[in-house]
Amino acid sequence: MQFKDIEGQHVLINSLTEIIDSGRVSHAQMFLGTTASGSLALAIAYAQYLNCENRQHYGEGSLLRADSCGECPHCRKYRQLMHSDLHFIFPNTTTAKMTKEPSSDRFQEEFRDFLNAKNQVGVEDDWYAHLGIEKKQGEIRERDADSITRILSLKSYEGGYKVMIIWLAERMNLSVSNKLLKTLEEPTDNTLILLVVENKDRMLPTILSRVQQIVVPERNVGLNPEKRAAYAQMFVSWMRLLFKLNMQTLSDWVEKIAAIGREPQKCFLQYTQETLRACFLKTAAGIVIEDELQFDDEKFNAAFPAMVTPRNVEAMNQAVNDTLYAIERNANPKIAFMQLSFTFSKLIKNR
Numbered sequence: 326m327q328f329k330d331i332e333g334q335h336v337l338i339n340s341l342t343e344i345i346d347s348g349r350v351s352h353a354q355m356f357l358g359t360t361a362s363g364s365l366a367l368a369i370a371y372a373q374y375l376n377c378e379n380r381q382h383y384g385e386g387s388l389l390r391a392d393s394c395g396e397c398p399h400c401r402k403y404r405q406l407m408h409s410d411l412h413f414i415f416p417n418t419t420t421a422k423m424t425k426e427p428s429s430d431r432f433q434e435e436f437r438d439f440l441n442a443k444n445q446v447g448v449e450d451d452w453y454a455h456l457g458i459e460k461k462q463g464e465i466r467e468r469d470a471d472s473i474t475r476i477l478s479l480k481s482y483e484g485g486y487k488v489m490i491i492w493l494a495e496r497m498n499l500s501v502s503n504k505l506l507k508t509l510e511e512p513t514d515n516t517l518i519l520l521v522v523e524n525k526d527r528m529l530p531t532i533l534s535r536v537q538q539i540v541v542p543e544r545n546v547g548l549n550p551e552k553r554a555a556y557a558q559m560f561v562s563w564m565r566l567l568f569k570l571n572m573q574t575l576s577d578w579v580e581k582i583a584a585i586g587r588e589p590q591k592c593f594l595q596y597t598q599e600t601l602r603a604c605f606l607k608t609a610a611g612i613v614i615e616d617e618l619q620f621d622d623e624k625f626n627a628a629f630p631a632m633v634t635p636r637n638v639e640a641m642n643q644a645v646n647d648t649l650y651a652i653e654r655n656a657n658p659k660i661a662f663m664q665l666s667f668t669f670s671k672l673i674k675n676r
């Protein structure tokens with residue numbers, strides 16, 4: 326799984342690749358989000374990027390700053406989920422075929438088939454449907470805990486990072502959780518444990534305190550036309566304000582956006598990022614992305630894209646990332662958007 330195949334998460338992906346590139350990878354991490362958010366695919370792509378021998382870095386203006394190459398031996402094995410240092414633990418139970426002693430180990434093939442069929446966006450109910458056990462719920466059990474200990478004690482086969490992905494880790498029972506806790510307390514070199522969790526309230530607090538938490542937001546895949554039109558309008562009036570930088574009207578605008586709530590604010594920021602990218606592609610390369618640059622304002626349509634240039638696009642993108650991060654962390658939205666407005670105003674003037 327490469328990052329480019331995951332829709333609607335570029336903001337998070339860019340911060341993940343930055344962390345890996347800087348070498349600050351913590352040995353136990355938790356991807357926290359609904360299964361539909363693509364949290365499992367993200368964890369797999371993250372592990373693949375970590376192991377890739379030829380990480381690709383893209384120029385300014387690209388949606389993604391970096392990705393795995395997709396072609397080196399590690400990437401090829403990851404693509405088929407057949408890498409010897411990639412291990413999966415997941416909820417399981419008896420099925421018509423596996424009538425006793427179920428375990429993740431014994432369902433590896435089914436799990437790979439399931440993930441490949443679903444583009445690696447694992448949704449819990451789909452997994453049970455794949456096993457033909459719609460009415461049952463799986464569990465991560467004692468036998469799985471033993472596998473975790475055994476696998477983690479082995480040396481890496483391929484010389485890179487050994488990765489253990491525990492999907493829906495909240496399905497661990499208490500004794501499995503306690504065993505995992507022990508493992509987390511004694512990290513081994515070049516070993517990465519990735520917990521993919523939907524409901525963190527079901528996790529032991531002692532485990533939560535030992536993992537780095539990565540919040541996976543709901544995917545912003547394609548805004549509906551109505552929302553897009555509303556955001557476009559908001560964007561146009563914002564940009565107009567920034568040219569004149571009239572404090573009174575700007576603070577009115579900031580009041581308005583502060584009132585719409587965090588999720589819409591994040592959507593608007595993502596819309597802003599997409600729009601900047603579309604403007605940049607138009608100015609720098611003459612590429613026009615259909616549907617992206619359609620403001621309900623002829624003058625603005627004609628003049629605005631030229632404000633985003635090779636000189637300011639990266640800094641603008643970074644400023645939006647910083648704001649998204651701040652909003653995600655419950656920062657005061659008025660301050661966050663005011664700060665972003667000042668940064669944008671300066672960057673547009675110095676285009």
Ligand SMILES: [Zn+2]
Binds near residue numbers: 376394395396
């Ligand atoms: Zn690679």
